[in-house]
Amino acid sequence: MKQKEVYTPAEDTYLLNKTVKKELKEGIKALDMGTGTGLIADTLSDKAQKVVAVDINPEAVELAEENLATKNNVEIKQSDLFNEINETNFDLISFNPPYLPIKDQKIKEPINKAWNGGKTGKKTLFRFLDQLNKKLSPGGISLILISTLTEPNKVKSKIKDIGFDYEVVSKKKIFFEELMVIKIKNI
Numbered sequence: 001m002k003q004k005e006v007y008t009p010a011e012d013t014y015l016l017n018k019t020v021k022k023e024l025k026e027g028i029k030a031l032d033m034g035t036g037t038g039l040i041a042d043t044l045s046d047k048a049q050k051v052v053a054v055d056i057n058p059e060a061v062e063l064a065e066e067n068l069a070t071k072n073n074v075e076i077k078q079s080d081l082f083n084e085i086n087e088t089n090f091d092l093i094s095f096n097p098p099y100l101p102i103k104d105q106k107i108k109e110p111i112n113k114a115w116n117g118g119k120t121g122k123k124t125l126f127r128f129l130d131q132l133n134k135k136l137s138p139g140g141i142s143l144i145l146i147s148t149l150t151e152p153n154k155v156k157s158k159i160k161d162i163g164f165d166y167e168v169v170s171k172k173k174i175f176f177e178e179l180m181v182i183k184i185k186n187i
């Protein structure tokens with residue numbers, strides 16, 4: 001069987017997943033951006049009334065469809081960020097973005113999109129943040145995973161620039177970096 005080129009859940013996935021479990025409320029409408037295997041979308045589907053899960057990588061979409069085949073409240077599609085998502089007013093949007101700064105931008109395999117955050121590690125995340133206000137419901141939250149390698153202070157300034165408040169709600173030290181989950185609030 002062909003091995004799919006999809007991000008394997010790791011410490012970052014588990015930290016975000018744990019935080020999503022804490023913040024998740026019954027009956028909400030949720031979006032899992034960059035779903036990969038669909039693990040976080042699966043957690044969301046336990047309480048959400050509806051979950052949309054998207055990934056730019058077609059192999060991730062295929063795998064998430066297989067993994068979540070029994071979940072009737074999950075819709076999975078291929079999308080570059082919000083491009084193919086018509087719905088608005090999500091109460092919770094989770095995103096574990098590709099956050100590593102990578103100097104060589106010539107690598108083209110789909111799996112590269114799982115961790116390659118451009119030269120500064122913030123390329124996809126900032127594109128996501130620029131569109132967030134169109135998709136988050138009033139009172140809604142977005143949980144994003146970043147690392148000390150992603151220059152957290154610049155990410156926090158960007159969140160203020162787009163008009164939202166934030167709070168760091170989880171942290172975990174691993175090897176040479178510290179992972180953190182930022183809760184962005186649309187208040």
Ligand SMILES: C[S@@+](CC[C@H](N)C(=O)[O-])C[C@H]1O[C@@H](n2cnc3c(N)ncnc32)[C@H](O)[C@@H]1O
Nearest residue numbers: 007013034035036055056057080081096113114
């Ligand atoms: C670090 S992986 C996280 C995967 C999964 N959510 C997890 O936590 O294990 C980042 C994911 O974002 C996807 N991705 C990268 N750029 C994207 C984009 N522009 N739009 C949608 N998904 C994207 C990648 O294909 C990859 O599956």
